[in-house]
Amino acid sequence: MSRLFRALILATLVASCGGGQTSAPRELDNACAILRERPQYLKAFRKVERKWGVPMHVMMATIHQESKFIADARTPFRYVAGVIPMGRQSSAFGYSQALDGTWEEYLADQNRRSARRDRINDATDFMGWYMNQTRDRNGVSLSDARNQYLAYHEGHTGFRKKTYNRKAWLVGVSSKVEARSQMYREQIARCRLR
DSSP: OOHHHHHHHHHHHHHHHOOOOOSOOSOTTOHHHHHHHOHHHHHHHHHHHHHHOOOHHHHHHHHHHHHTTOTTOBOOEEEETTTEEEEESOSOBTTTTBOHHHHHHHHHHHTOTTOOTTSHHHHHHHHHHHHHHHHHHHOOOTTOHHHHHHHHHHHHHHHHTTGGGGOHHHHHHHHHHHHHHHHHHHHHHHSOOO
16 A cells, blocks of 8 residues: 555544534634634634625634634523523524524525534624624624624614613623724734735
C-alpha cells in the first residue's frame, strides 16, 4: 500500500470521527486569538458581513453573550424543589441560542432546511437575518450592539414595547455586550487576518 493511500485512509478515519469542535475557544477576551484559533469563524463572519451587512464585532459580542462560542450550548435545566428536573428553561440552542420557533421561521424564510444551529455558518447567517429584521422593524442600526442585543433577547415586539426596561439585569447585560463589541472592534482593527 502506498504512503499516499495510507495517508488518505487515515485522514478519512480522522475526519469521520470528529464532529467538529463544540468547546469554546481559549481566549474569549481576544477577538484576534479567537479568529486565529477558529479560522472557520472568520470565514463565516465575513460572509455575513457581505450578505447582511452586520459587523463582525457585533456578531462576535452577541455570540459571546449567548453561548460563549460553544456550538451545542443549551439553557440550564429547571428544577422543582431544587431536585426534580422539569426540562430546560427554553428551546434556545447552539452558537446563536435561537429558539425553536424563530429558527423555524428563519429556515422557512430563507429556504435553508438543512441549516443547523450548532454550525457557525448557519448560526451567523441566522443572526444576520434576524438583525436585519430588527433594523427594518425597529430602526436599530446593524452596528448598534446594545439595542440589537436587546431586540435579539426580547424579540421584535418586546423590543418595540420596551419590555427590557422592566429587567435591570438585561439592560446591564446589553451594556456589557456593547462594551465587548467595541473591544472586539478595536482588536480586529489591529490584528492581521487573512
